[in-house]
Amino acid sequence: MAVGESRFPVMPTIEGLRLGSAMAGIKKPDRRDLVVIEVPEGARVAGTFTRNAFCAAPVIVAREHLAACTARAAAPRYLVINTGNANAGTGEAGLRDAHATCAELARLAGVAEESVLPFSTGVIGEPLPMERLLGGLPAAIAALDDGAEAWRLAGEGILTTDTRPKGASVTVELGEQSVTINGIAKGSGMIQPNMATMLAYVATDADIEQPLLDSLLGETVERSFNCITVDGDTSTNDACLLIATGRGARVVDEEQVAVFRNGLQRVMTELAQAIVRDAEGATKFVTLQVSEATSREEALAVAFTVAHSPLVKTAFYASDANWGRILAAVGRAPVAKFDVGRVTIDLGNVRLVENGGRAPGYTEEAGSEVMACEEIRVRIGLGRGGESATVWTSDLSHDYVSINADYRS
C-alpha cells in the first residue's frame, strides 16, 4: 500500500557519474540488491549519517573513509550499497566485512580502499553473506552506466520493504548554464528524524566547494529527511550522500547559492515525502504545520508529538475527525508555560479548536470531509511567537502491524 501515484522521473545524465546494479542473492534470489555508484575524479562528496548510538558497521566505515578522503581534498570514487542485510549489531565481524567489501571493490576498480564507501540496509544482526555480495560486484561494475535506466535500476536496487522506487530530479538555471540535481532514496519503516532507515543519494553536476557542499547538505536534510516520521524509530544505518561532480556550472555567489539550495531542497523534500507516502501500511499522507511558536525547536517538538501519537495516527487511518486526540497530543507536548487557550487547530480549511475547546462553527460533517482525503493538512497555531515547522507523517493501519509482525526487518 502507498499513498498517491508512483512517479520515478526519467533522470537526465550527470556526466561522469555512473550507476550499476546486480542481483547478488544476498537475501532472496532474483532481487536487485547490490548497487555501485561511480563518482568521477575531481568531484566533491558530503555525507550525513544516523545519530543512533548503535550505528551499523558500514556507517562507521563510510564515515571514516569519507573523512579520510576529505582530509586529503579528494572525493570517494565508489559507493557500494547492498540491501537485504544491514550489517548492524554484528560487532567486529561486521566491521571486517564492511572493510572487505570496500577492499574487493577497490581491487576490481583499481582505487584505494578508502575511496570506497559501503552502505547496507535490511535485517539487523545477521552476518553479511560475503561470498554472494563479493560475487555480485563484477556484474554491478559491468553494468555501470550514466543513463536513465541505470538510475531507475539503482533506485530499485536499494529498496527493502518499500513498495516502489523513489526518485526526484530538478534542473535549475544558474545564469547561462543549467545544473541538474538527481536523487534516489529508500525508506519505508523505522523512519523518524535524525536520519532513519533511509538511504539517499543525490548527485549534481554543479561545481561546489566542500564547505558549502557540507552546509547545503545539512540545511536541506534538516528540512526534509529530518522532518519526516513514520514510526518514531531511528535506524542504525541511515545515510544521505550529496555528490557534486564539478563538471557543470560553478555555485559560488549568494544568488547562485540561493537558486541551487532551492533546487536541492526540492529534490530532498520530494524524496523525503516519497518515503512517507510509501510508509509501511500507509493509507494517508499527513502534513503537520505548527506555527506561532517561540522557536523552530518548539514547533518541531509539538509537530512530532502529534505525529508520533498512535491515537492520532489510528484516527487518520479511520478517517475520523477525532480532534480531541489531536488536542490531547498538543497538550502533552514538551512546551513550557503553555497557554492552551491561545491554541488553534485547523484540519484543511476547517477550524477545529480555538479558545481551549471545539471551534463554535465546527461541524462533524466538515471535519469528516477533510479526513476522507488521502492527503491531509493539519495546522496548529500555538499563539506564542513567530516560528514554525512542518513535519510529514503517515497513519497507523492494520497493514503497518501486519508488515512489522510478519517481516523480520
Added chain:
Amino acid sequence: MAVGESRFPVMPTIEGLRLGSAMAGIKKPDRRDLVVIEVPEGARVAGTFTRNAFCAAPVIVAREHLAACTARAAAPRYLVINTGNANAGTGEAGLRDAHATCAELARLAGVAEESVLPFSTGVIGEPLPMERLLGGLPAAIAALDDGAEAWRLAGEGILTTDTRPKGASVTVELGEQSVTINGIAKGSGMIQPNMATMLAYVATDADIEQPLLDSLLGETVERSFNCITVDGDTSTNDACLLIATGRGARVVDEEQVAVFRNGLQRVMTELAQAIVRDAEGATKFVTLQVSEATSREEALAVAFTVAHSPLVKTAFYASDANWGRILAAVGRAPVAKFDVGRVTIDLGNVRLVENGGRAPGYTEEAGSEVMACEEIRVRIGLGRGGESATVWTSDLSHDYVSINADYRS
C-alpha cells in the same frame, strides 16, 4: 483481549467510606456510568492530576476544590465520577457543567459545593449530558454502601474501553493494629507516564497527616502509574486520589511509614499493572528493567524509548525475538556519550546482546521460547552507573488498531 486472568478482590470494608453507582445513560443505556464515593468527616485526601496542558474541566474544578478543602484543613466529602464523556475540550461550558454537577450533589448531600470533586472519562469534546447525569445522582446516592459489592460495582462504573474492572487490596500490620488499603482504577488506552487516561481511587483507614499523605501519594504514583505506557498518549483527565479516613491505626514513625508505604506501593503497582494487562488490544505484558544507568531519569528515558517503539511492540505481538529492533531503540534513546559496547540486553534469562552485537551463545530458538510467553521481561544494562528503573508496557496488535480506528474515545 487482555493478558492473564482477571481477579477483582473481595474488598474489606473501610469504615465510613461508602461507594454508590448508577446507570445514568450518559452515553449508552444499561451501562454503569456514574459513581459517587462518600468520604467520612475527618478524613484526609491527597490528589495528583494530569500534566496535559489541555486538562479537562473536571480536573480544573477537582484541583480547585481539593486545594480549597486542604487550605481549611478539611477533606472533600464526595467524589463524583462519570464515564462515557470526558468533559474535555469543552471550554467555559464544560467548567459550568463540572460546577453544576458538584452543586447538585452538594445540594442532595447537604454539604458545600467545594466539598465535592468531579471526575469524568470518555469521549473528548462533547458536552456533558447534564440532564441524564444529574438525574442519575439520587440513585447513586441511594446505593451508597461500604461492602465488597459496592466496591466491585464502583470498579465497573468507572470503565471506558477497559475489558474488566481493576481492584487491589492489601492489609498491612502496624504493630498491634492492621490497616487496610483498597484501590480501584480504570484505564486501557491513552496511557503513558505523568498520569494517563487513568482514574484511580485508593482508600485506607489509616490515620495520616496531610503532608505525609501527599508525599506518599507522589512517591508511589511515581513508581507505578508513572511507569506504565500503552501508547505514549497522556490523557486530559487523569487523576489519582488517595483517601485516608483516619479511623484506623496512626502512621507516624519511620517504621510505620515504611510498612504503610510498602503496602500502598503494592496496591498502586498492582492497579498500574492491571491497566497494562488490559491495554487496548494487548496480548503481551512486558516488563522493561533498565539498570546500570547514571540516573533514574536516564534509565526511565531508555525504558520508555524502547516501550514506545512501534517496531519493538509489533515484534512482541508477533512473538518475534527481533533483538535488532530493541538494540536500535536503545541506541536512539536520549543518552549523552553512550558507549554501546557496554550495553547488555537479556530477554528473560537469555542474553541477546553484548559487546555491541549479538551475544555469542544466543540462539533464535532460545529467544523465541521467551517471546512466546504472555509475560516477557527485558533487562537492559547500560554499563554506565548504578541507577535503575522499571517500566511496564504492552504490545501493538491488530486489535489496538481496530479498537482505536473504530471507537471514538
